[in-house]
Amino acid sequence: MLKIWGRKNSINVQKVLWCCAELNLAYERVDAGMEFGVNDTPEYRAMNPNGLVPTINDDGFVLWESHAIVRYLSRKHGQGTLWPEHTHRCADADRWMEWYSTTLWPLMRPVFWNLVRVAPEKRNMADVEENRKKLAAHFTAADAHLAHNAYMAGKAFSMGDIPLGVTAFRWFNLPIERPALGNFEAWYKRICERPAFQQHCMAKMT
Ligand SMILES: N[C@@H](CCC(=O)N[C@@H](CS)C(=O)NCC(=O)O)C(=O)O
Numbered sequence: 537m538l539k540i541w542g543r544k545n546s547i548n549v550q551k552v553l554w555c556c557a558e559l560n561l562a563y564e565r566v567d568a569g570m571e572f573g574v575n576d577t578p579e580y581r582a583m584n585p586n587g588l589v590p591t592i593n594d595d596g597f598v599l600w601e602s603h604a605i606v607r608y609l610s611r612k613h614g615q616g617t618l619w620p621e622h623t624h625r626c627a628d629a630d631r632w633m634e635w636y637s638t639t640l641w642p643l644m645r646p647v648f649w650n651l652v653r654v655a656p657e658k659r660n661m662a663d664v665e666e667n668r669k670k671l672a673a674h675f676t677a678a679d680a681h682l683a684h685n686a687y688m689a690g691k692a693f694s695m696g697d698i699p700l701g702v703t704a705f706r707w708f709n710l711p712i713e714r715p716a717l718g719n720f721e722a723w724y725k726r727i728c729e730r731p732a733f734q735q736h737c738m739a740k741m742t
Contacts, residue, residue, distance in 0.1 A: 537564055539563065539594075541589055543572055545741070546569055547702050551603070557732030557735055557736060559618060561613060590602055618695045629695050636700060644706060646664065647706075676717060678723075682723045693730070709741065
């Protein structure tokens with residue numbers, strides 16, 4: 537059976553759990569990371585030399601990097617759904633996943649980290665504000681894309697919505713100023729209606 541290592545409040549683990557739920561996959565999950573430890577043991581590092589979560593073992597095949605895992609599971613179990621059949625739609629989905637890694641997360645991380653993980657008196661609010669503004673500009677690009685597309689890869693939900701979905705939850709639930717972006721908000725509302733997203737990605741941020 538598919539085995540997943542990672543704590544439920546990790547944004548990267550949530551992508552994998554959401555993906556599995558969309559695909560109706562059975563799995564065993566082992567708490568790992570932060571207060572749970574495990575990821576600093578030699579056994580874990582033998583699987584994932586970064587010592588980060590998530591890691592999966594799929595019948596002996598070990599894989600880490602959340603997007604590589606989402607792509608792997610989508611390609612294996614979600615042909616025509618999470619893994620779009622058309623080459624262009626599949627590349628679209630892939631492109632928005634990359635966009636999260638290269639553009640969104642480096643900006644969201646300091647906002648999230650300061651507002652959730654750092655004690656109020658130690659927060660770098662200038663850093664929060666600088667990155668919040670940059671994020672708002674990038675979400676404006678997503679909003680323009682969503683004016684003509686119901687989802688990131690076109691008409692249907694796909695793996696391309698997963699990284700943006702978990703980031704959007706943080707964007708819409710952190711106490712920050714947000715510009716009105718109607719298409720992005722409508723897309724997020726559609727994402728919030730998905731039971732798999734509700735189950736794995738909408739818990740209080742800790
Ligand atoms: N690029 C990696 C990043 C993994 C990562 O940074 N994981 C964090 C949690 S979101 C982690 O393991 N932090 C250490 C810990 O939880 O102990 C991925 O997408 O899987």
